[in-house]
Amino acid sequence: MNNFLYDIYPILPEIFILSNVCILLVYGVLFSSSIKLGYPLLAQNLGLLSCQILGCSFIITYYQTFLNLSSWSDFFINDIFTFKTKCLIFLMCLGWILITFSYINYERINSFEYWILILLAIVAILFIIQSYDLLTMYLSIEFQSLIFYILASFKRTSEFSTEAGLKYFVLGAFSSGLLLFGSSLIYGLTGLTNFLDLAKFFTGMPMLELSSWIGLTTGFTLILVSLLFKLSAAPFHMWAPDVYEGSPTSITLFFSIMPKLAILSLLLKLLILSFHDFITFWRIIILICIIFSIMIGTLSAFSQIKWKRFIAYSSISHVGFFLLAILSGNLEGISSSIFYVIIYVITMLGIFSFILTLRFYNYSYHYQTRYLQDLISLSRFNPALAISLTLFLFSMAGIPPLGGFFAKLFVLLSVLQTKSFGISIFVVLMSCISCFYYIKLIKSMYFSSINEWKVLYPINKLNSLLLGFSLLFISFIFYDIELLSILSTLMSFSFLN
């Protein structure tokens, strides 16, 4: 009985959310299909309820007495890293929820299943973070991906959305197949599935000259390729711009922030824990991915004319940065990659709250901005929005004293410790090139003029809350950078072995 309680304790937040999902699903379907009540639309209702659920589960997770153990017979792990990452996921989702309320109202997404799917996606991501076995990794990634496929095609009347969902489904299913093939190869050749067991098995690997080395590296490459695909690292990034463009904008934000932290934690466990002795093999792959990601992400953003594709490409280049931090292989590398991810998430929250706020009013209907052209002379329509976008773009370009600069600085410091000057110079050059189109946007806001005066729809209160919060966070008004760096260093201690 004691063992069972030790198993249940770490996944109490997930159990809480899952039981609430069951109750909400039954409540939603019974009430929204009752003819007596007139088929009420329960989307707003369930939205507020799920916000409450996530807040309560954050409190549950944060105030759990920390236990460092592996539960469910080594399928799940709970160390300081997973503990803090779970709290971070809840905070990010609560920030995300602030934006979706207004988006749902404006775009008339009236089905209550939206919120059920979001809660289930959060549960899936929590399972990914805690997974410690090849089986659990595959199951939780499938769980999360299936929910994301549905969410990408949520707006059934929009062709963009269904196209995005279909593309994501086909490509994502293919990459899950690769993941399974890789893990079955590794299981077939070693007989082990647990990450820690694999780490112990592979100690001293390069010296051993095993004849199954080719099989092991093939399996490992397939798993790595699949995870890099989910992370939208180039050269596996083809799905990202189309899926980001077609999905409803709040779902695009959900796609760009949630899987990054989850898959990054999985990648850290695989690369630094299990396959650490393959480092002479995987650092070549990761290096190629970094070069491609940063190059493709930076150069493709030049020709973009739509907002969401632009952000998709810039997030591909950000992924290159966190892979660069992992490549250095030392402890500062891990903590700087976690730090970078957190700053990236807050920047994305800010930029998307800006996009979702920028709505143009054209008597009796208002539409969301879609093209980068819509920014022209924004400083005259709404100077506050213009300044906020300026600061977010400067942070993404890496200009001090904003958050993005410190994130890139810490990554480059950890890389330079291993004396890899070539890649550092390349990365800095590409950052300079990316500065160009960020500054082009700022120039079109401040220095271009437009003939007709566009009327902006007034900002929603929750949107302004998120916009202000992320802006203040990025510009370090409250010395939050030190808190973050302490947090990320603390989280990296669990990889000390």
Added chain:
Amino acid sequence: MKLIFTEYSAILIFFAISSLLSSVIFLLSYFLIPQKPDQEKVSAYECGFNPFDDARATFDIRFYLVAILFLIFDLEISFLFPWSLVLGEISIIGFWSMIVFLVILTIGFIYEWYKGALEWE
């Protein structure tokens, strides 16, 4: 290590023979027959008359839905079979785990019932 792979040679031979056979069956008919493509040969057959109407109807999505629901509940049943055999050995914890599984699937069933997926017009 070489000992492990000797059984795979049977699979390799099987694979080679099957691909050879299928390509022979497929390609032989392409190379050996006289080909005279004609418009009349590919048109629809309606007892010698010209086709009155397009033979295709819109695919009813209800069939797909029934197939997917069958798949889900069939897998649920296939999990129930081994559980019922070993229920004596896994005592109370095994019982309640299966009940949790069945409750989750029942909630899904309630959802699809009230959404109208079981309405056959």
